Amino acid sequence: MDLVWIWGEAFLRWLHVIAGIAWIGSSFYFVHLDLSLTREGPLPDKANGEAWQVHGGGFYHMVKYLVAPxxxxxxxxxxxxxxxxxxISGFVLFAAIYYAGAELYLIDQGVRALSPWSATLISIGGFILGWAVYDGLCRSPLGDSETVLAAVGFLFLLALAYGFSLLFSGRGAFMQMGAIIGTIMAANVLMVIIPGQRQVVAALQAGKEPDPVHGKRGKQRSVHNN
Known part of the structure; x- marks a missing residue:
């Protein structure tokens, strides 16, 4: 069993690292692509810009449609x-290490006398709270100003970090904040970006004009993820 645990943990760690590199790498690529778009010359109908790229012995012609083609x-x-x-790989790792070993990694009795179950529930509640507040801020009038939203969001993260430092061990609070930020990023994809894109696709398939709010909201969350 020890051997299974060791190899299983190693597999999850590598999966988490490789998947994270693929995710953030593709996000960075699309940020670069957006910044390299030009509007010179004729563009297809409803196109917002184009970019020519060369890689791996071939040429790529990218065209961006701001709402939909x-x-x-x-x-x-x-x-x-x-x-x-x-x-998923990150949460499984977090649960296997910080929930299963809460008394060793997550809890510091000198900071707060918590049971493993109460510490676990507080941690999970922190994920839900972090996403709910962040999503609410983005959908509120504050979301119309990226500067104001960034400032308020930063203060919210500071407040969360301070709160968890009063509940968990230093290591546990640090990892909890990283997990909350990662959860917000993944939830942006699952709850906002992909559903919005699916609604755009559904509108096109139904012969309707897609609502531009989905593209605007998806772009905002995508930039936040970087």
């Missing part, structure tokens, strides 16, 4: 599984 291609590549794999 006039029609859908037969195949679409969805960028989501990198985020899901990163969060």
């Amino acid at each position: 006039p029609g859908l291609p037969s195949e679409l590549t969805w960028f989501k599984w990198e985020a899901y794999a990163t969060w």
Whole structure:
């Protein structure tokens, strides 16, 4: 059993690292792609910009549609599984180490006398609270100003970090904050970006004009994830 645990933990750690690299790497690529878009010359109908790139012995012609193209291609590549794999592997690791070993890693009796179950429930509640407040801020009028939203969001994270430092061990509080930020990022993909894109696809398939709010909201959350 010890050997199974050792190899299982190693597999999860590597899966988490590799999936995270794939996720953040693709996100960085699309940020770069957006910054390299040009509007020179004729563009297809409803296109917002284009970019020519060369890599691996070939040329790539990228065209971005700010809301949606006039029609859908037969195949679409969805960028989501990198985020899901990163969060799932990370949460399983977090649970296996910090929940199963809460008395050793998550709890410091000198900080707060917590039972393993209460510490686990507080931790999970922190994930839910972090996402709920962040999502609420983005959907509120504060979300119209990225500067104000960033300032309020930063203060919220500081408050969370201080609160968890009064509940958990130093190591536990540090990892809890990282897990909350990772949860917010993954939830952006699962709860906002992908559902919005699916609604755009559904509108196009129904012959309707897609609501531009989905693209705007998805872009905002995608930038936040970087």
